[in-house]
Amino acid sequence: MADPPIPDAGYEFTSDWFTHNEPTWRTLTRDVKPRVILEIGSFEGRSACWMIDTLPTMADAGIELVCIDRWGHGRGQWPGYQTPAEIDGVEQRFDRNIARAVKRAIHPVTVRKFKGPSIVGLSKLLVDGKFGAFDMVYVDGGHGAPDVLADAVLAFRLLRVGGLMIFDDYLWGRDTDRPDDILRTPKPAIDAFLNVHWHAMRIVAGKPIYQLYARKIAE
């Protein structure tokens, strides 16, 4: 049976890097039923709002969501990755969008926001003892290979066995100003991470390949 349409919540979005993933995310999350979720890279909150709109209904329970984003320029990206105009007002839109989503959720939703470099946010979660605390991690922060590798390695420790790790933009690259430099894309990092964790991560087969989906099967 088709899912009921989600009524317009009056969200403020200026870009959409997410809607095309919805059908696959619905299938995957129906299986995993994530209730504690980590998002690395939230921008205006489009993917986060989808999770708040969808996952509590699916699990018939509340969810906890941790969103990490630096909401501004910083180390780990190349000049021009995001222009000042693209960054302007993004964090404020994220806050308003999340507040709207939480307000209309049918089950309790807790959103914890960490503003800063993802490696700091992820390290803080580890220092707080959140090993294996998350059912799902969405890796969608910095898109350079060193950033993605660091995010994946740290997030792996935070993910429970059986949990789902979603990598955005596995095949992305053509939009960079240096299309010859593959280290400005996530793929080498995702490949390296999955190779080194081959005993502990399994790619979910049979899904569209632009994003990459993997389940944690062992510590």
Ligand SMILES: C[S@@+](CC[C@H](N)C(=O)[O-])C[C@H]1O[C@@H](n2cnc3c(N)ncnc32)[C@H](O)[C@@H]1O
């Ligand atoms: C593609 S956007 C996320 C989109 C969002 N998940 C969605 O689907 O609507 C990537 C975000 O990652 C953030 N980001 C990039 N590098 C980062 C880093 N090293 N630490 C924290 N956040 C970072 C950027 O500020 C940006 O908001």
